[in-house]
Amino acid sequence: MAKKYQNYIDGAWSDSASGRTFENRNPANWDEVIGTFPLSNKADVDRAVAAARKAFESWRLVPAPKRGDILKKVGDLLTQKKEEIARLMTREMGKVLLETRGDVQEGIDTAYYAASEGRRLFGHTVPSELPNKFNMAIRVPIGVAAIITPWNFPMAIPTWKIFPALVCGNTVVFKPASDTPATATSLMEILTEAGVPKGVVNLVHGGGTEVGMALVEHPDVDLVSFTGSTSVGKKISELASRTLKRVSLELGGKNAQIVMDDANLDLALEGVLWGAFGTTGQRCTATSRLILHEKVYDRFLSMVVDKAKKLKLGDGLKEDVDVGPCVNEKQLATVEEYVKIGVQEGAVVVAGGKRASGDGLAKGWFHEPTILADVTPSMRVAREEIFGPVLSVIKVKSLEEAIEVANNTQYGLSSSIYTQDINNAYRAIRDIRAGITYVNAPTIGAEAHMPFGGVKETGNGHREGGWTVYDFYTEWKTVYVDYSGQLQRAQIDNAEN
Numbered sequence: 001m002a003k004k005y006q007n008y009i010d011g012a013w014s015d016s017a018s019g020r021t022f023e024n025r026n027p028a029n030w031d032e033v034i035g036t037f038p039l040s041n042k043a044d045v046d047r048a049v050a051a052a053r054k055a056f057e058s059w060r061l062v063p064a065p066k067r068g069d070i071l072k073k074v075g076d077l078l079t080q081k082k083e084e085i086a087r088l089m090t091r092e093m094g095k096v097l098l099e100t101r102g103d104v105q106e107g108i109d110t111a112y113y114a115a116s117e118g119r120r121l122f123g124h125t126v127p128s129e130l131p132n133k134f135n136m137a138i139r140v141p142i143g144v145a146a147i148i149t150p151w152n153f154p155m156a157i158p159t160w161k162i163f164p165a166l167v168c169g170n171t172v173v174f175k176p177a178s179d180t181p182a183t184a185t186s187l188m189e190i191l192t193e194a195g196v197p198k199g200v201v202n203l204v205h206g207g208g209t210e211v212g213m214a215l216v217e218h219p220d221v222d223l224v225s226f227t228g229s230t231s232v233g234k235k236i237s238e239l240a241s242r243t244l245k246r247v248s249l250e251l252g253g254k255n256a257q258i259v260m261d262d263a264n265l266d267l268a269l270e271g272v273l274w275g276a277f278g279t280t281g282q283r284c285t286a287t288s289r290l291i292l293h294e295k296v297y298d299r300f301l302s303m304v305v306d307k308a309k310k311l312k313l314g315d316g317l318k319e320d321v322d323v324g325p326c327v328n329e330k331q332l333a334t335v336e337e338y339v340k341i342g343v344q345e346g347a348v349v350v351a352g353g354k355r356a357s358g359d360g361l362a363k364g365w366f367h368e369p370t371i372l373a374d375v376t377p378s379m380r381v382a383r384e385e386i387f388g389p390v391l392s393v394i395k396v397k398s399l400e401e402a403i404e405v406a407n408n409t410q411y412g413l414s415s416s417i418y419t420q421d422i423n424n425a426y427r428a429i430r431d432i433r434a435g436i437t438y439v440n441a442p443t444i445g446a447e448a449h450m451p452f453g454g455v456k457e458t459g460n461g462h463r464e465g466g467w468t469v470y471d472f473y474t475e476w477k478t479v480y481v482d483y484s485g486q487l488q489r490a491q492i493d494n495a496e497n
């Protein structure tokens with residue numbers, strides 16, 4: 001019998017108000033049901049938001065270092081349970097164990113960073129223009145944060161949002177992706193075990209329309225932090241603007257790796273394979289385009305094709321597997337569709353190109369690691385996010401052209417250049433329109449203590465990670481303390497006449 005999971009609202013585990021449920025299955029073997037989960041609706045959201053609103057009044061008064069101490073405990077528990085959670089994550093969304101361990105590790109790093117931030121949360125003191133007066137600006141918590149997350153980093157992304165929200169003194173209602181509700185439940189269990197008080201974090205499972213939109217529209221939700229597709233991000237932005245909520249959006253990407261003629265090709269090869277086919281290409285920072293200098297085009301392309309064909313597809317729980325399945329049937333169909341579009345547009349399939357078959361693959365959503373050569377910058381496969389194991393290869397004549405091609409998309413998340421020439425590297429850093437640029441490293445590999453986010457339609461200007469996310473989860477309060485014992489009027493009493 002599949003395990004029955006529940007929502008976590010106001011310190012208690014409960015079924016959905018409707019009593020309805022949904023199933024979550026292993027994408028590498030659809031016969032395996034991971035569990036059944038509550039299919040929640042507005043009634044569950046209302047209850048969770050009410051609990052979070054109530055808990056905010058006491059949580060905001062807990063000293064930030066004490067809130068940080070709880071997050072330290074969360075980091076310790078995640079460390080203890082790292083392997084168990086990684087295995088569950090692989091079963092529910094398919095990426096290989098090496099990567100799901102990394103996903104949990106990112107949560108651990110984020111927990112310890114947040115714990116220490118409880119002892120900083122720096123404000124400013126600034127001299128007053130008047131005598132005997134003290135000015136400062138301090139950070140204050142905002143209220144209830146709705147956290148809506150995708151399935152590709154089921155632990156890391158929720159922790160990027162929930163941990164800073166909590167250490168800043170906000171309370172949380174968390175709606176995870178319905179493809180990864182079990183990992184989300186593990187995180188919730190750890191938060192409660194670590195001592196997060198009742199009502200401070202709440203978990204509501206269910207669909208984007210019923211649960212996600214109900215949260216975004218809710219008048220008692222103050223903040224929305226969303227990671228997902230650009231199309232849903234736009235809807236959320238519109239809806240949230242009606243109640244003037246603060247919204248952080250981390251959206252799609254179409255990331256490019258540039259390889260110049262002077263690059264270390266062996267290094268660039270390792271980078272592009274990891275960037276394009278790691279997480280089965282289902283990363284917002286995945287390398288979706290390879291922009292190759294014409295002088296190394298043929299040689300480097302054949303090196304990549306050769307290696308890509310040798311990647312082993314299969315169940316991510318097996319240590320010798322390189323690439324897992326797509327997360328679900330719909331994602332696999334999208335990948336197949338894009339390969340078809342690419343071919344119709346004139347691209348040439350030089351590796352993979354179809355749904356995978358073979359031993360152990362019959363009951364999973366597997367697609368062969370695929371390389372499309374002779375792609376031109378205007379093709380849809382050069383501009384649109386595919387979110388699967390497909391790499392589009394584009395030939396260029398110069399650095400200038402490489403950068404122009406890299407910028408030729410609505411997105412601007414990650415980017416990479418392989419070159420030994422420091423001048424090329426700095427020009428790329430300056431001119432590529434993306435939130436992240438790697439030099440001699442692939443487009444993936446964010447570190448938890450650095451800002452993370454993108455430009456253009458990848459987001460709305462906020463950053464996760466590092467110190468920058470703390471700006472999102474706090475409001476500035478400006479404080480003037482006048483100890484002169486008399487009325488002092490700014491701009492008037494200190495003016496010459």
Ligand code: NAD
Nearest residue numbers: 149150151176177208212213228229232250251252253284
């Ligand atoms: P998605 O937009 O379909 O769903 C993301 C989340 O939003 C899910 O929890 C979903 O249930 C919910 N949702 C769906 N419709 C909603 C609505 N109308 N209102 C409120 N919530 C709604 O994305 P996905 O398929 O889960 O994830 C893949 C996408 O996420 C890709 O585009 C990828 O690039 C992006 N992504 C971005 C980043 C980043 O940091 N920039 C990181 C990971 C993934």
